[in-house]
Amino acid sequence: MRHLGSMVAALALMAGTAQAKGADTSQAEAQALEITKRAIAFRTVQGPGNQTPDYAEYLKGLLVAGGFAAGDVTVTRVDDTAMLVAYYRGTDSAAKPLVLSGHMDVVEAKPADWERDPFTPVIENGYLFGRGATDMKLDGAEVVATLLQLKRDGFKPRRDIVIAYSGDEETTMKTTQALAAQFANAELVLNADGGGGSLAEDGHPQFFTLQGAEKTYADFQLEFTNPGGHSSAPRKINAIYQLARVLDRIGAYQFTPQADALTKAFFTEAAKQQTGETAAAMRAFAADQSDKAAIATLSANPSYIGQIGTTCVATMLSGGHAINALPQRATALINCRIFPGVKVEDVQAKLVEVAADPAMTIKYVEMGTIPNDASPMRPDVMKAVRKALDIGYKGVPIIPGMSAGASDSMWFRSRGIPSYGVSPTFIKDSDSFSHGLNERTPLANLKPSMAYWKSLITDLSR
Ligand SMILES: [Zn+2]
Known part of the structure; x- marks a missing residue:
């Protein structure tokens, strides 16, 4: 359980009555829950x-009713x-926007x-x-309800705050690509779908992950063909054996x-957060x-092998076409998670080198x-996240993280726009x-x- 109520009250006492008024988010909380329920x-x-x-039209209606200019949504x-774009106008039109x-x-769900x-x-x-309770209708609703509260409070940011919600993140990411192109000038992107907090099984907050990178996903198809x-009448050359030997070498290879x-x-x-051998290995590897x-040690741990390289x-x-015929074809798919900054072509070249069979x-x-x-x-960003987290989770460690999955941030980062997964959901x-x-998701x-x-949106839009 949190003790936020008393903490907010204490902060308000220190900051004076003007802040005390702003610190009450109960109306926004109720609205965020209502939006999430409608969203699901x-x-x-x-x-x-x-x-x-x-x-998207429902969210647009809420934003316009809440004071956004109709032409800005x-x-x-x-x-x-569909994709949704909403501008919360800032006072300095020359400042680069903060994109949310x-x-x-x-993802599909079968009832x-x-x-x-x-x-x-x-x-x-x-x-x-x-x-969508976790991924990511609650987070999306919280951001919308926060901007509506800031409107009610009369908050004026310096830079434009822009809601940029995609409609196909889980599939083709066409709208994400369009949004990244539209906001290539962004100061930075806060992605509500990424990062987040970890709760121990007894419910106490362990740490918060600030997601600042994603590995690149790539699949390669390896193939051998024979007559x-x-x-x-077996022959020396057999596509299945050839492929098996290559896979053995790739399996033994570590980037x-x-x-x-x-x-x-x-x-x-x-x-x-760790003890013993794992903690020692983490410190040693960082150095x-x-x-x-x-x-x-880290390679043997499924939680960390992806963090130390490609x-x-x-x-x-798959291979062969009949139980009593020599295979004409054998194929394997290799899935790679590539470390940021490494080129896909270089990984492909390395696979060819390790396979060491020109017939492949x-x-x-x-x-x-x-x-x-x-x-x-x-x-x-680090400072603003620290301050925002301290309101409800005082002193919780912030761990910068690289995720192995792909999110909308991929398309922003590929354009050089700094993007951070900063969901405050602890689970x-x-x-x-x-x-x-x-x-x-726990309410x-x-x-x-x-x-x-x-706190985060006001600090980073000043
Ligand atoms: Zn998601």
Whole structure:
């Protein structure tokens, strides 16, 4: 449980009555919950009946009713979905905008598999259940409700604050690409879909992850082809054996471990949460990326192997066409998660080198991803996040993080726009069901989250 009420009251006493008024976010909390419930009921899933445009129009209606100029809020349709852009005008039109990024779509959910209907919001035992409760309709609603509160308070930012919500983050990311192009001039992007806090199983806040980088996703198809023939007359050359030998070599290969400013900071901070061998390995690796013992310890841990460099792993396999014929073809898919700053072509070249068989063909499989560098750990961002978190989670450690998945930030970072995953939602590992069944989020988040957004958005738009 949080003790935010007393903490806010104490802060207000220190800051005087003007701030005390502004510190009351209860109306905004109620509105954020109401918006989230409405949001979950929109079935914003790619394909026939996609209600993302309806959800976007609903948000537009709220923003305009809350004081946004009608011309400053636009819903743009793209294929079966839509994107939402809303300008909260600043006093300095020459200042670069602060972009608040998020997505309105969700991953498909089959009602038959769920205990409750995924598109009916249900509150039970302090949790909000529904598709998008975690990823990311609550966070999206909190940002909208915060801007509506700032309007009511008469807050005037220096730079424009822009809501830029995509409608296909979970699929094609066409709207994300359009938004990144439209806001290529942004000062920075705060992504409500990324980062976030970790709760221990007893409910106490452990640490907050500030997501400043994403690995690049890439798939490669490896293939051997043979003339084939009758299986009663085997030949020396066999596509299945050739492929097996290559996969064995790739499986044994480890890309040279590396670190950047962000992952060094990650290991330094994460070491404080750990004990024994793992903590020692984290410290040693942050200091020296060629430390063999540290590499061995971290590589053996599924939570950390992705943090120390590029990884590639075989994920799919097929070969042969008949039980009594020599294979004419054998194919494998290799999925790579590439360290920021490393080129996809260089990873492909390394796979060819390690495979060491000129008969193999390799093909990059286009999946709509793009390489992107880590965003710098800007002191202004770190300071604003620290201050915003301290309202509800005083002193909780902030750990800079690189995520292995892809979010809208990928398209902003690929244009050199600093982008940070800063969701204030704290959740237990055992409650983490985003993309999965019975997705849920603890509602104890609402109060600290609303105070957090208000503080963060005001600080970074000055
Ligand atoms: Zn998401």
